[in-house]
Amino acid sequence: MKIHLPNSAFLGNIDPFLDSIDIDDNSSLEITFNEKWVSVHPIVLCMISALWLSTKNKSNLKIQTLETKSKNYFERIGLFKILGYDSGINIVEHDPSGRFIPITIIKNSDELNNFIKDMIPLLHQEPEQVNPIKYVISELVRNVFEHSKSNSGAIISAQYYKKSNTIRIGVVDNGIGIKEAISKSYNIESDIDAIKMALTPGITGTTTNIGGTEFNAGAGLFFIKSIAKVNRDFFVMYSGDAMYKLLRTPVKKKKIILYSDPFNDRCSKKEKLPYWQGTAVGIDICLDKHQIFDQLLDLIKKTYRKNIKEKKKKRFKKPRFI
Amino acid sequence: MKEIELFPKTGNFAENKDVARELRINEIIPALKNHQVVILDFNKVDSATQSFLHALISDIIRKEGYEIIDRLNFKNCNDTIKKLITIVTDYMQEEEPTV
Numbered sequence: 001m002k003i004h005l006p007n008s009a010f011l012g013n014i015d016p017f018l019d020s021i022d023i024d025d026n027s028s029l030e031i032t033f034n035e036k037w038v039s040v041h042p043i044v045l046c047m048i049s050a051l052w053l054s055t056k057n058k059s060n061l062k063i064q065t066l067e068t069k070s071k072n073y074f075e076r077i078g079l080f081k082i083l084g085y086d087s088g089i090n091i092v093e094h095d096p097s098g099r100f101i102p103i104t105i106i107k108n109s110d111e112l113n114n115f116i117k118d119m120i121p122l123l124h125q126e127p128e129q130v131n132p133i134k135y136v137i138s139e140l141v142r143n144v145f146e147h148s149k150s151n152s153g154a155i156i157s158a159q160y161y162k163k164s165n166t167i168r169i170g171v172v173d174n175g176i177g178i179k180e181a182i183s184k185s186y187n188i189e190s191d192i193d194a195i196k197m198a199l200t201p202g203i204t205g206t207t208t209n210i211g212g213t214e215f216n217a218g219a220g221l222f223f224i225k226s227i228a229k230v231n232r233d234f235f236v237m238y239s240g241d242a243m244y245k246l247l248r249t250p251v252k253k254k255k256i257i258l259y260s261d262p263f264n265d266r267c268s269k270k271e272k273l274p275y276w277q278g279t280a281v282g283i284d285i286c287l288d289k290h291q292i293f294d295q296l297l298d299l300i301k302k303t304y305r306k307n308i309k310e311k312k313k314k315r316f317k318k319p320r321f322i
Numbered sequence: 323m324k325e326i327e328l329f330p331k332t333g334n335f336a337e338n339k340d341v342a343r344e345l346r347i348n349e350i351i352p353a354l355k356n357h358q359v360v361i362l363d364f365n366k367v368d369s370a371t372q373s374f375l376h377a378l379i380s381d382i383i384r385k386e387g388y389e390i391i392d393r394l395n396f397k398n399c400n401d402t403i404k405k406l407i408t409i410v411t412d413y414m415q416e417e418e419p420t421v
Contacts, residue, residue: 113338138337142337214380216373294405301409305412308413309416
């Protein structure tokens with residue numbers, strides 16, 4: 001497998017990076033970097049970590065010698081530690097408070113509980129700003145536990161960007177992927193259709209019953225996409241050969257409408273990308289324009305209700321007039 | 323009447339669905355079966371996920387019917403938790419009845 005870290009790969013411009021990944025041969029991993037400067041979204045770092053975990057021969061790691069200033073960042077965010085790579089960098093570890101959450105592998109509920117507890121002080125934010133962040137992390141990581149069948153758990157990282165006052169979060173797994181998870185209950189043709197279903201409220205891979213099971217309502221991802229939508233931020237989901245990207249809602253568009261069909265949102269979709277075995281999710285949460293979570297819940301309630309009514313109506317038997 | 327304090331089990335962020343399931347199976351359902359009113363006390367719980375609340379109460383509503391909501395009381399909930407609980411009880415009442 002080969003991966004090249006470009007100068008910049010954030011959710012808005014992640015497409016060329018995804019196109020460039022060479023995932024075919026998992027007997028080795030080769031990582032190269034833009035020589036001048038590398039600045040990437042945490043989803044990218046989590047994806048590299050996931051590729052490394054799925055690399056068969058761990059002695060086949062090739063990392064281009066780094067001359068850029070970014071190497072200190074990679075060291076501190078824990079990329080080299082995950083890769084088991086001695087970068088030779090000797091840096092004084094600063095307190096990461098308020099800046100980033102290093103790449104972490106979470107394998108079970110207890111680890112998730114501890115991670116959330118430890119993470120909160122690092123963010124140095126007010127409770128009303130921390131709540132959606134905790135919410136997003138809990139739901140995404142639990143999705144990995146419950147649906148991905150990943151042996152290596154959830155790989156997570158987050159970074160705070162002071163200039164844009166934004167938290168960027170990546171959660172990645174190398175499990176069965178969305179299509180296989182959803183296919184347990186629905187006939188799905190393509191990865192992009194599977195992503196669409198996964199983001200639709202009330203649909204879960206565990207049942208075809210509207211409203212879900214005792215454990216899954218099929219609402220978690222819809223909530224997360226809605227948090228991004230209401231805050232006019234990016235949300236990306238990549239699984240199999242497909243990627244869905246919720247684009248930023250322009251500020252000039254005053255009224256935010258949540259759609260139960262994610263394709264009705266302002267979004268971009270891509271297929272025939274290099275096949276990602278598992279699921280990678282990235283989300284940005286700008287803390288400036290943070291919408292009150294309560295208001296978001298009002299919108300979600302309305303949309304969820306409407307969607308269930310529409311779905312039930314579709315199943316109504318129609319009288320045959322002959 | 324049975325009052326169940328959530329905070330000692332969930333902490334201030336109620337997100338662990340395994341804890342929700344344990345509470346449901348070991349405490350809520352037995353009390354309801356015993357014809358008791360159950361009070362779920364969210365004192366000191368600042369936030370919760372919809373998934374947690376779904377795991378806590380949805381199956382009770384599905385199996386016992388909507389009327390059971392009258393015997394489930396929610397105490398000391400902040401506005402966010404109230405809204406999340408309402409979302410869950412609403413969609414469970416709009417769900418198709420299982421045969």
